[in-house]
Amino acid sequence: MSTIEIVPEQERGEFRRRFLRNQNAVIGGALVAVAVLTALFATSLAPHSYTETNMLLVWGEPDAAHPLGLDSLGRDILSRILIGARVSLGVAAAVLTLTLALGTAIGMAAAYFGGWIDTVAMRVADIILAFPELIFAILLAAVLGPGILTVVLALAITWWPGVARLARSLVLGLRHEAFVEAAVASGTRPAAILLRHFLPNIVAPLIVRASIGVGFIITAEATLSFLGLGVQEPTPSWGGMIRDGLTVMRTDPYLAISASAVLGITILGFNLLGDGLRDLLDPRARDR
Amino acid sequence: MPGDPIGAMLSDRSGDAALEQRLRAAYGLDAPVLEQFATYVRGVVRGEFGLSYRFVGVPVVDVLRDSLRISPLLALSALLIAVPLGVTAGALAALRHNRWADTSIMAVMIAGISVPNFASAAFLVYLLAVRLNALPVAGWGTARQAVLPVIVLALQPTAYIARLARAFMLEVLAQDYIRTARAKGMRERIVILRHALPNILVPLLTTIGVIFGTLLTATFVVETIFNIPGLGRQAIQAIFARDYPVTTAVLLLFTFFYAGINLVVDLLYGVIDPRIRLERRR
Numbered sequence: 102m103s104t105i106e107i108v109p110e111q112e113r114g115e116f117r118r119r120f121l122r123n124q125n126a127v128i129g130g131a132l133v134a135v136a137v138l139t140a141l142f143a144t145s146l147a148p149h150s151y152t153e154t155n156m157l158l159v160w161g162e163p164d165a166a167h168p169l170g171l172d173s174l175g176r177d178i179l180s181r182i183l184i185g186a187r188v189s190l191g192v193a194a195a196v197l198t199l200t201l202a203l204g205t206a207i208g209m210a211a212a213y214f215g216g217w218i219d220t221v222a223m224r225v226a227d228i229i230l231a232f233p234e235l236i237f238a239i240l241l242a243a244v245l246g247p248g249i250l251t252v253v254l255a256l257a258i259t260w261w262p263g264v265a266r267l268a269r270s271l272v273l274g275l276r277h278e279a280f281v282e283a284a285v286a287s288g289t290r291p292a293a294i295l296l297r298h299f300l301p302n303i304v305a306p307l308i309v310r311a312s313i314g315v316g317f318i319i320t321a322e323a324t325l326s327f328l329g330l331g332v333q334e335p336t337p338s339w340g341g342m343i344r345d346g347l348t349v350m351r352t353d354p355y356l357a358i359s360a361s362a363v364l365g366i367t368i369l370g371f372n373l374l375g376d377g378l379r380d381l382l383d384p385r386a387r388d389r
Numbered sequence: 390m391p392g393d394p395i396g397a398m399l400s401d402r403s404g405d406a407a408l409e410q411r412l413r414a415a416y417g418l419d420a421p422v423l424e425q426f427a428t429y430v431r432g433v434v435r436g437e438f439g440l441s442y443r444f445v446g447v448p449v450v451d452v453l454r455d456s457l458r459i460s461p462l463l464a465l466s467a468l469l470i471a472v473p474l475g476v477t478a479g480a481l482a483a484l485r486h487n488r489w490a491d492t493s494i495m496a497v498m499i500a501g502i503s504v505p506n507f508a509s510a511a512f513l514v515y516l517l518a519v520r521l522n523a524l525p526v527a528g529w530g531t532a533r534q535a536v537l538p539v540i541v542l543a544l545q546p547t548a549y550i551a552r553l554a555r556a557f558m559l560e561v562l563a564q565d566y567i568r569t570a571r572a573k574g575m576r577e578r579i580v581i582l583r584h585a586l587p588n589i590l591v592p593l594l595t596t597i598g599v600i601f602g603t604l605l606t607a608t609f610v611v612e613t614i615f616n617i618p619g620l621g622r623q624a625i626q627a628i629f630a631r632d633y634p635v636t637t638a639v640l641l642l643f644t645f646f647y648a649g650i651n652l653v654v655d656l657l658y659g660v661i662d663p664r665i666r667l668e669r670r671r
Contacts, residue, residue, distance in 0.1 A: 233602030
């Protein structure tokens with residue numbers, strides 16, 4: 102009895118030790134923690150309202166009250182960057198949730214039922230993967246019209262195939278396990294088998310796999326917003342702020358520079374953490 | 390899709406039924422949807438993409454003619470910088486495996502992958518164009534104006550290639566034939582250049598298609614930043630002007646480029662790697 106309980110405990114300790122020894126993972130984890138906390142407490146941290154305009158202080162230089170200066174409408178840049186963290190991570194979380202739900206459901210159904218369901222699902226996934234990265238998202242944004250909901254939908258539609266393929270292969274690997282065959286033999290309905298027997302066994306690798314992509318999702322949202330196809334004013338988004346700032350680079354570089362720095366560091370944090378997690382989980386890839 | 394393009398074209402002459410009739414016929418919008426689609430597909434096969442909505446009566450091909458050369462040129466220039474630079478950096482890192490040169494090269498490379506191109510563009514424009522006044526902020530036409538866009542485009546692919554090159558190099562350096570080459574007293578320079586390097590090029594080649602795809606997407610951003618009249622900027626402008634024929638044409642062209650590059654890459658395997666040729670003959 103005791104040995105059975107000790108093994109996972111040791112494994113968890115081993116994982117924690119290896120995580121802490123992995124410099125990338127630790128630095129990335131710290132950056133991600135700061136970003137997530139900023140996003141959660143953005144409204145309390147922001148010194149000013151992110152929509153409050155002041156036409157007398159348009160493109161104001163940084164001072165004590167406005168550490169990063171003011172933008173084209175006299176809005177506090179620091180406050181908008183802080184709220185921007187909430188927008189950026191919020192969109193990423195929504196896309197991640199949707200991608201996981203969609204990808205897992207489709208991948209599991211394809212693997213379990215096989216036949217034409219499998220064929221159709223995997224061919225649709227192939228078609229989406231055949232487009233260059235983001236082109237599909239830009240196309241959808243053009244059709245649906247710009248906006249935060251469009252961004253979430255477009256990115257989820259672009260990203261589910263990866264998750265679906267993984268879910269499919271995981272289910273295929275488990276299909277002939279004894280506990281599945283026992284469930285089938287005892288007449289359990291397919292839906293129940295998928296939800297109660299497969300899902301708990303494949304959910305952890307799926308979440309990890311999807312989390313590794315968060316850096317890319319944040320980049321994609323910022324890119325769409327930069328192009329004007331994503332988050333719309335007055336909601337602040339780092340991509341949109343960089344676009345506005347780039348046009349006045351000669352006279353007022355604070356907006357573009359500070360938004361770029363924050364965006365770059367946030368994505369770096371997620372990528373470092375993702376790399377670290379991948380190294381820890383796949384020993385063969387440790388050198389990559 | 391929102392909006393009636395013919396209604397927008399007529400604007401203040403919206404009562405003119407005869408004109409409306411003629412425009413609808415010219416754009417083929419009076420035909421059933423399926424027939425419109427068939428006509429469009431037939432046109433695409435012949436290299437025609439219909440008429441632009443924004444520039445009334447102008448074929449999409451004419452709207453895009455000048456841009457057609459710019460975007461692939463930008464992407465290829467960036468690739469020509471990124472491949473040698475990335476391979477060199479990655480190979481150097483692998484040869485100094487786990488020493489400070491390796492660690493610092495890889496730290497720079499993961500930052501290079503992470504920072505989106507418009508963010509690095511902001512830093513570079515500030516440093517090179519505003520502070521040092523060494524390069525123009527934007528525009529297109531002179532060689533000096535092309536420097537910043539190409540650098541910005543090349544950054545992420547360079548970092549990506551360097552990471553891959555390092556991983557492939559580490560794998561190759563652990564192979565028996567490298568140990569044999571060293572054991573028989575071959576000079577280290579020859580071992581690296583003649584035995585190791587060619588063997589990382591094949592796996593790298595497989596990724597060139599993916600890299601070219603990301604470069605195409607990046608031209609949307611870079612052309613917007615630097616005000617370059619390429620396909621990417623045309624597509625973005627067309628999206629906002631609801632000029633669907635132009636938008637569709639650019640996205641189709643990009644997908645063709647992407648598929649084309651991947652096909653070329655697949656065909657090149659056999660040319661570059663004799664092992665794959667032999668495999669096929671068996």
